Amino acid sequence: MTWMDQVDTCSCVLLRLGERRFALAAGQVAELAAPSRIFRFAHNTSAIDGVILRRGRVVPVCDIAETLIGKKLTQRRFYLIATRRQPEGLDWVALPVSGECELIRADLTPASPSDSPHVSAWLSHQGEVIEVLNLYALTPGADSRNSQISHAPKPEARA
Amino acid sequence: MRLAVPHKVAPARAEQIILFRASNQVFAISSASVQEVRSVDSLAGAAVDINEPGLAKVRHVIRRTERNLYVVNAALHFGLRPTPAGLIFLLRKSPIALLVDGIEKMTTMTRLQALPRAFCHEERAWYRGLTVLDQNVVPVVNPAGFLNLEELSLLEAIAAHQTLPEANDLTRPELTL
Numbered sequence: 001m002t003w004m005d006q007v008d009t010c011s012c013v014l015l016r017l018g019e020r021r022f023a024l025a026a027g028q029v030a031e032l033a034a035p036s037r038i039f040r041f042a043h044n045t046s047a048i049d050g051v052i053l054r055r056g057r058v059v060p061v062c063d064i065a066e067t068l069i070g071k072k073l074t075q076r077r078f079y080l081i082a083t084r085r086q087p088e089g090l091d092w093v094a095l096p097v098s099g100e101c102e103l104i105r106a107d108l109t110p111a112s113p114s115d116s117p118h119v120s121a122w123l124s125h126q127g128e129v130i131e132v133l134n135l136y137a138l139t140p141g142a143d144s145r146n147s148q149i150s151h152a153p154k155p156e157a158r159a
Numbered sequence: 160m161r162l163a164v165p166h167k168v169a170p171a172r173a174e175q176i177i178l179f180r181a182s183n184q185v186f187a188i189s190s191a192s193v194q195e196v197r198s199v200d201s202l203a204g205a206a207v208d209i210n211e212p213g214l215a216k217v218r219h220v221i222r223r224t225e226r227n228l229y230v231v232n233a234a235l236h237f238g239l240r241p242t243p244a245g246l247i248f249l250l251r252k253s254p255i256a257l258l259v260d261g262i263e264k265m266t267t268m269t270r271l272q273a274l275p276r277a278f279c280h281e282e283r284a285w286y287r288g289l290t291v292l293d294q295n296v297v298p299v300v301n302p303a304g305f306l307n308l309e310e311l312s313l314l315e316a317i318a319a320h321q322t323l324p325e326a327n328d329l330t331r332p333e334l335t336l
Contacts, residue, residue: 039296042184042237044280051275051289051296058289058296060277084276091276141279 016099017065023132030081061094178263182239192302194251196334205326222323228256231305
């Protein structure tokens with residue numbers, strides 16, 4: 001049984017790609033960064049645009065809009081810096097988003113087997129049904145074994 | 160009140176690197192892995208054509224000190240548009256000579272960051288990692304990533320059927336490291 005099956009309320013960050021809104025578990029979001037210079041160098045991972053520098057760290061930029069809304073973002077207003085739990089530790093990835101993000105708490109409905117791999121759950125917010133994204137299915141180089149545990153909230157303290 | 164004894168900050172370990180251009184992009188290579196830098200002209204007479212359709216990045220081989228040196232076009236290796244090359248790096252303890260556009264400068268790096276895991280294709284073999292120089296991100300190439308064992312075996316087999324003149328009486332290199 002995954003965490004999603006057990007808990008039905010979760011903090012999520014709403015993000016906007018074009019006209020559509022998506023959500024990401026808040027535990028996977030490090031920060032929202034202003035647009036900054038993108039550095040490009042030769043590579044063969046087509047999902048990666050380049051890298052940005054954030055607090056001395058090199059963060060790959062992954063445009064998920066093409067997968068989710070069928071076209072790349074023409075205007076990038078912010079980078080949502082997300083983290084992925086990997087065997088070596090946390091891995092950062094910058095997701096270009098076209099609008100301001102919003103932190104909400106919402107009831108989640110687990111994704112069903114018929115949903116796309118990039119959907120980890122669904123939430124309802126202001127009359128809109130929104131996909132909660134599975135970052136591990138959307139971004140390259142992720143260790144998919146972590147996709148189920150990645151949303152689990154960390155305890156504030158352990159006895 | 161006693162003041163805390165200030166910690167001695169260990170100096171960051173620096174590595175000397177050469178920034179070079181290939182197809183108008185800047186790459187870095189550890190200067191320790193480059194033995195000589197030569198102009199393309201100085202090797203023009205010594206290079207023998209090699210033609211393997213599946214390995215377009217290698218077009219020439221040089222026989223030197225009883226070893227074959229395979230000339231890898233850096234631009235083609237990185238999947239970039241080829242540009243006129245001006246220099247050849249003869250790599251140290253390696254059968255590879257690297258064709259590059261030119262040297263940008265020599266400098267030092269104090270930090271090499273691992274290539275983020277999101278990069279998950281050939282680039283993982285191409286680069287040792289990334290470094291930040293003057294607020295620019297520069298990939299640091301992996302000298303062992305230009306030809307894999309399979310490619311080297313293929314080239315050795317082709318070269319074995321060719322007569323390669325020894326190229327020991329070359330003019331002085333541009334730079335010996």
